[in-house]
Amino acid sequence: MHCLVRCTRASRLAATLLRAAWAAAALAALPAAAQDGQAALQRFEYVQVHMGVDFRLLFYAPDATSANRAAEAAFARVAELDAMMSDYEPESELMQLCATAGKGRAVPVSADLWRVLTHAQQLAEATDGAFDVSVGPFVRLWRQSRRQRKLPSPQLLEQARQAVGYQHVRLLPESRSVELTQPAMQLDLGGIAMGYAADAALQELREQGMPRALVDASGDIVVGDPPPDAAGWRIGVAPLDADQPPSRFLLLAHAAVTTSGDAFQHVEIGGQRYSHIIDPATGLGLTQPRSVTVIAPDGTTADSLATALCVLGPERGMEFIGKVPGAQALFIWRDGEQVCSRETPGFSARELPAGGEE
Ligand code: AMP
Ligand code: MG
Numbered sequence: 059m060h061c062l063v064r065c066t067r068a069s070r071l072a073a074t075l076l077r078a079a080w081a082a083a084a085l086a087a088l089p090a091a092a093q094d095g096q097a098a099l100q101r102f103e104y105v106q107v108h109m110g111v112d113f114r115l116l117f118y119a120p121d122a123t124s125a126n127r128a129a130e131a132a133f134a135r136v137a138e139l140d141a142m143m144s145d146y147e148p149e150s151e152l153m154q155l156c157a158t159a160g161k162g163r164a165v166p167v168s169a170d171l172w173r174v175l176t177h178a179q180q181l182a183e184a185t186d187g188a189f190d191v192s193v194g195p196f197v198r199l200w201r202q203s204r205r206q207r208k209l210p211s212p213q214l215l216e217q218a219r220q221a222v223g224y225q226h227v228r229l230l231p232e233s234r235s236v237e238l239t240q241p242a243m244q245l246d247l248g249g250i251a252m253g254y255a256a257d258a259a260l261q262e263l264r265e266q267g268m269p270r271a272l273v274d275a276s277g278d279i280v281v282g283d284p285p286p287d288a289a290g291w292r293i294g295v296a297p298l299d300a301d302q303p304p305s306r307f308l309l310l311a312h313a314a315v316t317t318s319g320d321a322f323q324h325v326e327i328g329g330q331r332y333s334h335i336i337d338p339a340t341g342l343g344l345t346q347p348r349s350v351t352v353i354a355p356d357g358t359t360a361d362s363l364a365t366a367l368c369v370l371g372p373e374r375g376m377e378f379i380g381k382v383p384g385a386q387a388l389f390i391w392r393d394g395e396q397v398c399s400r401e402t403p404g405f406s407a408r409e410l411p412a413g414g415e416e
Pocket of ligand 2 (some may be wrong): 318
């Protein structure tokens with residue numbers, strides 16, 4: 059039986075401070091016996107901090123040596139993507155691209171960054187900009203608000219708005235290059251990069267001969283083949299309140315599941331709660347307490363969709379998700395004292411019966 063609950067997303071700053079301490083404990087394995095046909099497989103679990111959150115690998119391998127090698131390769135792949143897509147590291151490929159904003163030139167990018175930006179731009183167009191990786195300037199104002207417990211002034215918001223808009227991100231497929239057409243643009247891949255990295259880690263484990271695997275990037279979860287003794291991986295659905303245990307469980311194989319919402323990251327100003335997810339229409343964090351869980355074929359899709367659906371809300375979000383092939387969603391939100399929910403029919407089809415037993 060495998061139970062995963064969405065973990066707290068540590069603040070990136072805190073996580074950076076923790077990084078050194080985690081490095082030493084990085085490759086501690088927890089074996090547990092399991093059978094796979096004739097070959098005996100053991101269960102291994104590894105945790106490292108990447109992209110400011112815990113990345114957890116859970117997979118079945120014949121022995122500790124091959125498991126360690128596979129985990130090391132998967133973490134190395136995630137570290138590579140972190141170095142590429144971080145908006146904290148001035149040297150990252152993403153930041154180098156942002157440094158060219160408004161300079162009238164396109165920059166060739168890596169295959170990974172290209173795939174992430176292509177996916178992000180398609181979703182931005184489909185959601186009319188509800189999902190928009192160019193919200194970086196708004197995110198920076200939100201972080202400042204969190205530190206100062208004060209909303210940004212209308213002038214600062216207006217200034218940031220000049221540098222936000224997915225229409226200002228030009229993708230040029232022939233040369234696989236990107237142009238940011240407005241000065242001071244800042245891309246923020248926080249709503250999609252972890253899902254992409256989880257996909258990449260799962261792929262790496264598969265290439266290393268470990269297809270029975272689960273990768274959990276602190277709530278962005280992707281799974282490959284099921285454990286040897288089960289039809290799927292048992293995954294707890296994050297409830298609206300961060301301190302409550304899950305009451306619903308999914309059974310998944312070859313799929314991804316992500317929850318987005320303000321349960322773990324928000325700031326309270328003047329009695330109002332503002333989520334770390336920005337409504338690009340206002341430039342401010344969402345104010346309605348809501349969480350969205352998405353099941354999709356891959357982590358990149360699940361991660362970005364969950365963020366997008368949070369912005370769209372239950373009404374528009376349910377309409378939108380109905381048109382996305384292979385994706386399911388559960389919306390939970392608070393209306394006064396009442397907790398309400400809506401979900402697509404296929405969501406409960408992936409659910410274990412009450413009690414969570416297979
Ligand atoms: P997630 O936790 O996956 O929902 O992603 C939230 C993160 O995505 C935030 O911390 C920002 O870095 C980024 N973000 C915030 N608002 C948006 C938005 N409207 N579209 C795309 N990314 C966003
Ligand atoms: Mg997301």
